[in-house]
Amino acid sequence: MTIFNLVDQAASYGAYHHNNVNKFIHIVFVPLILLTAFIFVDNLPHSAFLEDLLIPLNSISNGLIPIALSTPLAIALSLYYCILDVKVGLFSMLWINAANYAAVYSINRYGLEIATYYGAIVHIASWISQFVGHGVFEGRRPALVSNIFQVFIAPFFVTLEVVFMFGFLNRTRIEVDHKIKQNIIALSAGKSKKIQ
Numbered sequence: 001m002t003i004f005n006l007v008d009q010a011a012s013y014g015a016y017h018h019n020n021v022n023k024f025i026h027i028v029f030v031p032l033i034l035l036t037a038f039i040f041v042d043n044l045p046h047s048a049f050l051e052d053l054l055i056p057l058n059s060i061s062n063g064l065i066p067i068a069l070s071t072p073l074a075i076a077l078s079l080y081y082c083i084l085d086v087k088v089g090l091f092s093m094l095w096i097n098a099a100n101y102a103a104v105y106s107i108n109r110y111g112l113e114i115a116t117y118y119g120a121i122v123h124i125a126s127w128i129s130q131f132v133g134h135g136v137f138e139g140r141r142p143a144l145v146s147n148i149f150q151v152f153i154a155p156f157f158v159t160l161e162v163v164f165m166f167g168f169l170n171r172t173r174i175e176v177d178h179k180i181k182q183n184i185i186a187l188s189a190g191k192s193k194k195i196q
Helices: 006-014 020-042 048-061 071-084 086-110 112-138 150-165 170-188
Strands: none
Touching: 006 150, 006 170, 020 071, 020 086, 020 112, 020 150, 071 086, 071 150, 086 112, 086 150
16 A cells, blocks of 8 residues: 555545445544644643744734644645645645644634643544444444554545545546455455555
């Protein structure tokens, strides 16, 4: 499996997310997990030097693009998704950076302690809902159990699923669906290590 191949990445993740209810749960809760993860990243201890660097960067952006500890993560995810597919990557970039903005805004508006407290509640509830989706509807463990890297594919996958729902990238959808079916057969046969 190539980390820069859209079909490989989407099909690897999709083999664990084939049930429509589970997909919907992920479409709703993966963005909330990412938003709250940005709050947690912004909560990490950092040096006074970094804080002194963030203040002028934020004054340059004038609040339009918040610069925080989570911003490089949001940009890196967006760029990786653009490498997988430019159109899906740009669409991902919009909502990922909006989530980063919402995280920074909530910290600035409500304070780090309150934003972190409510962020933790939303984060835990979102993870629980996804485990319910896997246990009740999918009948298969989460992809991250086999490969922790799949955590970083989740936002791309849910974006791709929304793109597919609106009827875009049909040829890609057919390729991904075909590979997902192959991967599910491999999983069912107990050959999860051979998923491609």
